[in-house]
Amino acid sequence: MRMYKIKYLLLMFFCLFIFVVISAAQEKIKIDFDNKASIKDWEFIDEAPKNLGDAGPSTWEIKKGPLDGNSLFQGSNIWGSKADTCLMGTFAIYKAEKFKEFTIEMDVFAADNDGMGITWAYESTKKHYRVIMINDGWPEVPVDGIKGPFMKIQKRVSDDKPWYELIEAEKGITYKEQTPLHWQFEVKGGEFKLTREDNKVIKGSDKEYEEGYIGIQLYAQQGHFDNIVIENTWAVDPRKKVSTTWAQIKKDRN
Ligand SMILES: [Ca+2]
Ligand SMILES: [Ca+2]
Numbered sequence: 492m493r494m495y496k497i498k499y500l501l502l503m504f505f506c507l508f509i510f511v512v513i514s515a516a517q518e519k520i521k522i523d524f525d526n527k528a529s530i531k532d533w534e535f536i537d538e539a540p541k542n543l544g545d546a547g548p549s550t551w552e553i554k555k556g557p558l559d560g561n562s563l564f565q566g567s568n569i570w571g572s573k574a575d576t577c578l579m580g581t582f583a584i585y586k587a588e589k590f591k592e593f594t595i596e597m598d599v600f601a602a603d604n605d606g607m608g609i610t611w612a613y614e615s616t617k618k619h620y621r622v623i624m625i626n627d628g629w630p631e632v633p634v635d636g637i638k639g640p641f642m643k644i645q646k647r648v649s650d651d652k653p654w655y656e657l658i659e660a661e662k663g664i665t666y667k668e669q670t671p672l673h674w675q676f677e678v679k680g681g682e683f684k685l686t687r688e689d690n691k692v693i694k695g696s697d698k699e700y701e702e703g704y705i706g707i708q709l710y711a712q713q714g715h716f717d718n719i720v721i722e723n724t725w726a727v728d729p730r731k732k733v734s735t736t737w738a739q740i741k742k743d744r745n
Contacts, residue, residue: 520588522719524561527553533563533706536582538616539650543571545711549581558598558671562717563707570605570711576634577654578606578623583716584613584706590723591702592679597719599672605629606639606710609676609685612700617650620658620700621708622676622685622693626665629711640665644683644695658683659695666691679724 522529535551537543547569556562563583571579590611601607608623625639634653637643641662645655666672666687673688681698707716 518723520719520721522585522721523559524553524563524717527561529553530563532585532587534584534586536584536616537569538571538579538581542573542579542616542650542654543569544573544575545570545580547581549709551581551583556715556717557600558715558717560717562598562600562715564713564715565709566713568603568711568713569709572634572652572654574632576630576632576652578625578630578710579654580606580708580710580712582610582613582616582706582708584610584704585719585721586704588704588723589702590678590705590721590725592725593705593721593723594675594677595705595719595721596673596675598715598717599674600670600715600717601666601668601672602713602715603711604668605712606708607712607714608708609674610706610708611676611678611683612703613706614700614703617647618700619647619703620683620697621645621647621655622683622695623708623710624664624666625710626668637662642685642691642693644685644693646697646699658697659693661691661693664691677724 530553537547537549547567549569550567551565553561569580604626606625610619610621613619622644624642627639629639635657637660643660644658675686677684681696683695685693
């Protein structure tokens with residue numbers, strides 16, 4: 492009888508735990524920057540001086556802009572590498588939570604024609620993935636041989652040359668400047684996919700970096716970012732049985 496009660500309590504606890512995990516995971520994070528105090532959730536990181544041609548510093552701030560009231564804005568022209576062979580500069584990292592599988596979307600307004608994109612699985616300047624796009628013909632002598640305009644998905648592997656490994660490139664694609672843009676980006680099972688408002692898409696895959704922060708990266712770009720919506724999609728697939736979800740959670744915690 493006593494054993495039965497313990498088993499029953501354990502089962503109840505297990506069900507409650509699964510419910511809490513799934514509920515928490517399904518909640519969307521919405522960031523509209525209307526409250527300037529929300530800047531506390533972000534960390535702004537510039538590349539090390541040895542990797543910068545324009546020392547900056549970056550000037551991230553929340554201010555009124557052309558998107559939807561207040562937005563996150565960066566107004567400096569910070570760029571690197573020193574020899575301008577690789578698009579680097581500054582990061583805005585959302586530090587409230589780490590993510591493994593997720594969707595993110597945001598409104599974007601580019602004041603210039605230079606580099607901008609999303610970073611994920613971010614642990615440091617030398618460990619993250621990114622998708623980056625540029626209209627200009629830079630880098631002039633690119634370390635990976637591919638000049639702009641382009642969209643690229645890359646994996647950062649070092650704080651020294653060549654900095655990034657190329658995962659995928661879409662050459663000759665530009666974005667519209669001085670007008671509202673919209674990005675949708677997804678990471679699922681090591682597959683990455685960016686879809687833009689103009690239906691331009693870049694896909695890539697890699698499984699080495701599993702988890703980390705999400706953020707924005709800029710190269711010599713001044714831009715506004717607003718209405719960011721992040722959904723954690725890890726372990727929330729309702730088609731999977733609870734046992735599968737439980738196995739995933741255990742794997743995640745190991
Ligand atoms: Ca806003
Ligand atoms: Ca510029």
